[in-house]
Amino acid sequence: MSEPKEIEYEYSRLVVPVGPIHPALKEPVHFRVTVRGEEILDVDLVLGHAHRGVEVLAQERNILQNLYLTERICGICSHTHTTCYAQAIEEIKGIQIPERASYLRALIFELERMHSHLLLLGVMAYEIGYDTLFMQIWNMREGILDLFEEVTGNRVHHSMNVIGGVRWDLTPEMASRVSRVADGVEEARGRLQVAFMDRTVEKRLVGVGVMSRADARAHCLVGPTARASGLTMDVRRDDPYAAYGDLKGDYSLVVSDGMDAQARVDVRIRELAESINIVRAILERLPQGDIRLKESPMRTVKVPEGEAVSRVEAPRGELIYYLRTDGAEGLRRLKVRTPSQANFAGIRKMMVGGELADVPVILASIDPCMSCTNRLTVVDEAAGEQRTVGLEELRRRGT
């Protein structure tokens, strides 16, 4: 008589691979979603498909070249990365940038936040099958991209920052153009809020991907994702950089207690209004003066040995740069902690217990940016394993 089989098969359990190529994802990431029917039982996240070795590359180039390298970490928040990088270098070198430059940095920052939030809202509409809204929102976003081209010369990689200031000045004609675009976005924002309060949209977002305040804190979430769970945190307010110290009275922090995907969308729509307020305040109070140091760029390369941590509030949350210079035009170590990297920690918590149909919605609601994120996990394809670079290893490579 044969032994009775011990193994119990669960036929209803199905592992659904989401990504790295999937219509819901614009960038490569791989989820292994275990479902029973439509219910999500477990989620496993595999990053690393867009690993480009930026941090190692940065150690091979000089300080000026790295400005352009860090810009290319992200195509959506390129100004955020260069600002964060330039701030760190300026801190090591002990440079105080002109006041007008810091205002201009903040201006581009807020325009970038507006276009990034519009991008996410469009993606969110697309994820729930609302293509019409998606097209309309991205149409609005075009206005801001055109504005970038006019002000900085480029739509995506603006190259606005130099070490010690900004590259281009804002002429009065440009300022009036910026203000017109801000008016346009403000008007469109009202319509957007109505569209996202539509019943069919609400049905897809309310109660989806719930992240309680305590969980958000425990998982170290950042940015709008954290603010939608009731955490009041914003680098612009907590650790002002650029001109944000002077602009404190011109905007308020958007926090919501909704804790679900709807709240995360809502926070971003309301932040659009705050960004418009900041842009208007900057246009009103833009100080006169130089936009960068008079020093030639070739001299800015010479930075003494030292280390600095710089952080800014990217559209997706807190972005942290750690860098250490080698005293000879180069970097010994560059470490980037992007906001998406922090927010990925919350993905599993948000998804488990939800429905398969919620996966794209939850993913979009944290507004992940894969290209920014994929620099930490090492995937060893030959051995078929993946590991995370630990603190020890980082220290070893840093010295």
Next chain:
Amino acid sequence: MNVVVALAVMFPSVFVLSLLYSGIDRKLHARMQRRVGPPLAQPFYDFVKLMNKERIIPASASPSVFVTVTALAAASSILGASVLLSNLAAGAGFVGDIILVMYLVLMTSALTMIGGSSSGNPYGAIGFSRRVGMLLGYEVPMLLSLLMVSYRSGLTLSYYDMVTAQSLGGTVFMASSPGAALASLVFAVCIPAAAGVVPFDIPEAKTEVAYGYLVEYGGPYLGLLKLAKEATNLTLSLLFFTLFVHVPLAFPMVGAYNVWANLLFMLAGTLAVYFVTITLPRTLFARVKLGQALRFYVWVWAVSLISAGLVMVGY
């Protein structure tokens, strides 16, 4: 015109018409989104291109089922619309043809489901189970509405008799009584689900299940399945226009001229129905979840039963 001859003429016409209507749908959809949109002939280009592509059968699929269903689905969906159009052109029909048409429509989606689940892809399996859920929601109310038309037309099961019954009665079915109006409404809200467009494109939601049962299909197989879907959309719109809102022009006197005039009128009306029941919903709404869609169809069931009751007692 002989029914057989008409059928032979209509089969290729339906092929052209369903692609053309899909082109018009895409153009209008794009214009409403402030896009330029593809040229009207885009579905034809797509079809030709897909037909010339490599045939790929996934290793995990059962090849015979995977391949056969595509041709069967395309043939049965085109046949469905051809039967309707040829009956109208020939001015005749056979008893039970409406049942045949509904069978062919159901057959098309059943075949697509089977093909998807035979691909061995988990998305195909999810698409299958989602589609089964949707079928439970819309299929019965839809049939019940047709049954009401049949009841009103003197319990006939011939499509042509049901159409002409409206001319004889002097009024369109939809406006003939409150019960009939409700039955028409039920059929109309079932069309987006049967056609598989937003908000009810749940089985093939691209951002959720990567086109569901279509996920592994490519090349000629995908071309045939897309054609099947487009022909089904045409069939559903044509059915709704002719049976529920068709304003009978000159049906009692079928002359050579009138037949073609009628057909043209009918195709224009079908396009209007196509626009209202397929293009508009997919432009105006976001996709709902399966549970939410089924809750909606519970209401449709209720309305459907009420309308049946009303029609039965003569309202």
